[in-house]
Amino acid sequence: MSSLKIAVVGLGLGRHFVRTLAGHPDVDCLILCDADADRSEEVRQAHPEVSAIYEQLEVMLEKERPDAVFVVTPDHLHRPHSTLCMESGSHVLQTKPLATNLDDARAIVASSSATGKKLMVAHERRFRPQCQRVKALIEEGEIGDLIHLRVDAIADKRGQFKRAPWYASPEAGRSALNGTGIHEVDLIRYYTGRPIEAVSAFGNRLGGLDFPKDKTTAAVFRFEGDVIGQVTVTYEAQQPRGKHIDDHLRIVGTEGTIIGDRLYRVGEEDWEDLSGHSHDIRAGLQGAVLAFVDSLVNDTPIAVTGEDAFDSLAAADAADQSAARGEILRPESLK
Ligand SMILES: NC(=O)c1ccc[n+]([C@@H]2O[C@H](COP(=O)([O-])OP(=O)(O)OC[C@H]3O[C@@H](n4cnc5c(N)ncnc54)[C@H](O)[C@@H]3O)[C@@H](O)[C@H]2O)c1
Known part of the structure; x- marks a missing residue:
C-alpha cells in the first residue's frame, strides 16, 4: 500500500509525528484532528502539506476514511480512540502506554485482531x-x-x-x-x-x-x-x-x-565512548513513525505489536x- 492517507489525532506530542509524515514520499494526504482547533491551526501553519483539520475524531473518520490514524491523545483515551479508529477501518499507530489498565489494553489488542487492522505502539525509546x-x-x-x-x-x-x-x-x-x-x-x-x-x-x-x-x-x-x-x-x-x-x-x-x-x-584498558549515538526523543519518534509507514507500504511485520506492549504494561x-x-x-x- 503506497500513497497513504494518514490522520494524526492529538497534537501535543503528535506534532512530532506530523513533522515526520509531512513530505514523506509515501504519504499523499495528511489530516489533523484535535479538540483544540487552535492547536491544529498552529500545526497546519508549520506544515502546508496538511489537507484538512477536524475537531472531532468521529467526524474525521466518517468523512476522510484514512488508511491509518496516529493516536496521540491522553492515556485514558487510547482505548476509545484506537478501537474506534480500527473499527472504522483504519490501521493504528498509538503512542505509549498501550493503556493505563489491563482491561483497556486487552480491548485495544482484541480490536486489532477482530478488525484485522494493524496496531503498533510507538515505544519510541x-x-x-x-x-x-x-x-x-x-x-x-x-x-x-x-x-x-x-x-x-x-x-x-x-x-x-x-x-x-x-x-x-x-x-x-x-x-x-x-x-x-x-x-x-x-x-x-x-x-x-x-x-x-x-x-x-x-x-x-x-x-x-x-x-x-x-x-x-x-x-x-x-x-x-x-x-x-x-x-x-x-x-x-x-x-x-x-x-x-x-x-x-x-x-x-x-x-x-x-x-x-x-x-x-573485559580485557580492554578503558571505557569506550557511546555518546556519539543520539538519545534524542525526536529521533525515537521519527524511527517509530518510519517503521510503521514501512509496515503499511511493504506489509512488513509490526515493530512493536500490541501484544508486546501489553507485556510491558x-x-x-x-x-x-x-x-x-x-x-x-x-x-x-x-x-
Ligand atoms: N516519549 C513519549 O513516547 C511520550 C512523550 C510525551 C507524551 N507521550 C504520550 O502522548 C500522549 C499525549 O501526550 P501529550 O503530552 O501530547 O498531551 P497533551 O495534553 O499535550 O496533548 C493531547 C492533545 O489531545 C487533544 N485531545 C484530547 N482529547 C481529544 C479528543 N477527544 N479528540 C481530539 N483531540 C483530543 C488535546 O486537545 C491535546 O491537544 C499521551 O498518551 C502521553 O503519554 C509519549
Missing part, C-alpha cells in the same frame, strides 16, 4: 540510536551473557502537570510506573528479550507534587534465566533547569559493562500491584 546501539551490542554478544540491567527515570513532573493537568488527574489512571516508567520497563524487556517471571516493588507518595498514585516506585524484575532487571521512577527529582542529569542506564554482562554512555569490554502493573500488596507477583498474560 527502542528507536533512539543509542538504544539501538545498546541492543546491538547485547545481541552480538559483545558484553557476554546478561546478569543485571537497571534503567531509571529521574524526572520532575511539575512542568508537565502544569502544562497538561490530565497527566495528574485520577481518571487518567497513571502511576509513575505505567506512565513515564513504562519506557524503562519496556526497555529492560527489549534489551533482555526474555519473559518476566516475578516482580517485587515498593512505592511512595513523598514530596510536594499533587498526584493520585505512587510518584516514586522501585521495582525489581526477575527474568527467565535469573537475569535481574531494575527500574526506579520518580516524579519528584528537582534538578537545575537545563542541567538535568540523565545517568539512567546500567547493564552488567559476563564480558562487559555499560554505564550510561560508556562501554567496558502487565509488568508495570504487576509492580504497582506488588507495591500495594507487599507480594511478589508474576505479570498477567494477555490471554
Whole structure:
C-alpha cells in the first residue's frame, strides 16, 4: 500500500509525528484532528502539506476514511480512540502506554485482531540510536551473557502537570510506573528479550507534587534465566533547569559493562565512548513513525505489536500491584 492517507489525532506530542509524515514520499494526504482547533491551526501553519483539520475524531473518520490514524491523545483515551479508529477501518499507530489498565489494553489488542487492522505502539525509546546501539551490542554478544540491567527515570513532573493537568488527574489512571516508567520497563524487556517471571516493588507518595498514585516506585524484575532487571521512577527529582542529569542506564554482562554512555569490554584498558549515538526523543519518534509507514507500504511485520506492549504494561502493573500488596507477583498474560 503506497500513497497513504494518514490522520494524526492529538497534537501535543503528535506534532512530532506530523513533522515526520509531512513530505514523506509515501504519504499523499495528511489530516489533523484535535479538540483544540487552535492547536491544529498552529500545526497546519508549520506544515502546508496538511489537507484538512477536524475537531472531532468521529467526524474525521466518517468523512476522510484514512488508511491509518496516529493516536496521540491522553492515556485514558487510547482505548476509545484506537478501537474506534480500527473499527472504522483504519490501521493504528498509538503512542505509549498501550493503556493505563489491563482491561483497556486487552480491548485495544482484541480490536486489532477482530478488525484485522494493524496496531503498533510507538515505544519510541527502542528507536533512539543509542538504544539501538545498546541492543546491538547485547545481541552480538559483545558484553557476554546478561546478569543485571537497571534503567531509571529521574524526572520532575511539575512542568508537565502544569502544562497538561490530565497527566495528574485520577481518571487518567497513571502511576509513575505505567506512565513515564513504562519506557524503562519496556526497555529492560527489549534489551533482555526474555519473559518476566516475578516482580517485587515498593512505592511512595513523598514530596510536594499533587498526584493520585505512587510518584516514586522501585521495582525489581526477575527474568527467565535469573537475569535481574531494575527500574526506579520518580516524579519528584528537582534538578537545575537545563542541567538535568540523565545517568539512567546500567547493564552488567559476563564480558562487559555499560554505564550510561560508556562501554567496558573485559580485557580492554578503558571505557569506550557511546555518546556519539543520539538519545534524542525526536529521533525515537521519527524511527517509530518510519517503521510503521514501512509496515503499511511493504506489509512488513509490526515493530512493536500490541501484544508486546501489553507485556510491558502487565509488568508495570504487576509492580504497582506488588507495591500495594507487599507480594511478589508474576505479570498477567494477555490471554
Ligand atoms: N516519549 C513519549 O513516547 C511520550 C512523550 C510525551 C507524551 N507521550 C504520550 O502522548 C500522549 C499525549 O501526550 P501529550 O503530552 O501530547 O498531551 P497533551 O495534553 O499535550 O496533548 C493531547 C492533545 O489531545 C487533544 N485531545 C484530547 N482529547 C481529544 C479528543 N477527544 N479528540 C481530539 N483531540 C483530543 C488535546 O486537545 C491535546 O491537544 C499521551 O498518551 C502521553 O503519554 C509519549
